Amino acid sequence: MQGRGRWFHGRIRGCGYRLTLPRMKIVEVLNSSKGHLSAEEVFLKVHQIYPAVGLTTIYRTLEMLVASGIVGKINAGDGKARYEFKKTPEEDPHFHLICKKCGNIINVEANKELDKHINKVKEEYIKNYEFKVDNLQLRFYGLCKNCK
Amino acid sequence: MQGRGRWFHGRIRGCGYRLTLPRMKIVEVLNSSKGHLSAEEVFLKVHQIYPAVGLTTIYRTLEMLVASGIVGKINAGDGKARYEFKKTPEEDPHFHLICKKCGNIINVEANKELDKHINKVKEEYIKNYEFKVDNLQLRFYGLCKNCK
């Protein structure tokens, strides 16, 4: 959990970025949080353990982490982007249930069967449209347990 | 193409909304446009055939049309919402290829097999998470023919 847990440090350096204090605090907060945080929410959490941080740095660092493949970014439709730490350096494909009422986002595991079929049409699209697919998102909009 | 082509008029009235001139112009533009238009783009097109229209009305009407199930709204991640006329009053499930570079959005038809499997996990999620699913989106991000 010491060296292995910090794979993202190497990744940051590897992408040519400097390993700064604000960046470590931000990635630490993301790592120890579950769920999908907005920039504002990340700012508030980081501010508690590192009050000197500025909101601008939060935005810049989050984009850097997305570019480095360390965090994922999703735009659920409520005007603000949300960020989520990736547990593994590899792709961690999972889908989302998004509540239209309260905005809550639930992670759901990717189903093997479904995954296979999605990949099949993916290959199809790549051929038919000459479209290079980097990543995909499957989301279900509706009402969560509490809101319906 | 006269009476049948205007199913949305009845839909608008049926939802308790008044059938106004700006609304008819807006829906007319959406109906005769292909692709996914931003509010700004809709405004520009409507402005050509009805210069008195205001951008505010575009936003309000688009939301109204989405609420009435006449147009679909998607948020591809570039900060601006995009709107698309529905060909049929029923659900018209199709997926999207979204170019990360130029922002182009390509419609792709839903595959029967895939559809079946998505519905299966959907039922699963509804049970396991007590989540009421209204609609779903499957999108593939990457680079389009021109951009790669």
Added chain:
DNA sequence: TTGTTAATGACAATCGTTTTCAATAAGGAG
């Protein structure tokens, strides 16, 4: 330790969208 330069944070600016409010027009009642 030092020098170069990327990264930082305060602040202003931008951009899509929403709110406000007085004027207008849809459309039901008579």
Added chain:
DNA sequence: CTCCTTATTGAAAACGATTGTCATTAACAA
């Protein structure tokens, strides 16, 4: 058809998330 109520409109201001600017700071290679 005319009148009245009230939803709808457009201009302008307000808003909220994100990005740009710029002088100061701190990583880290040498």
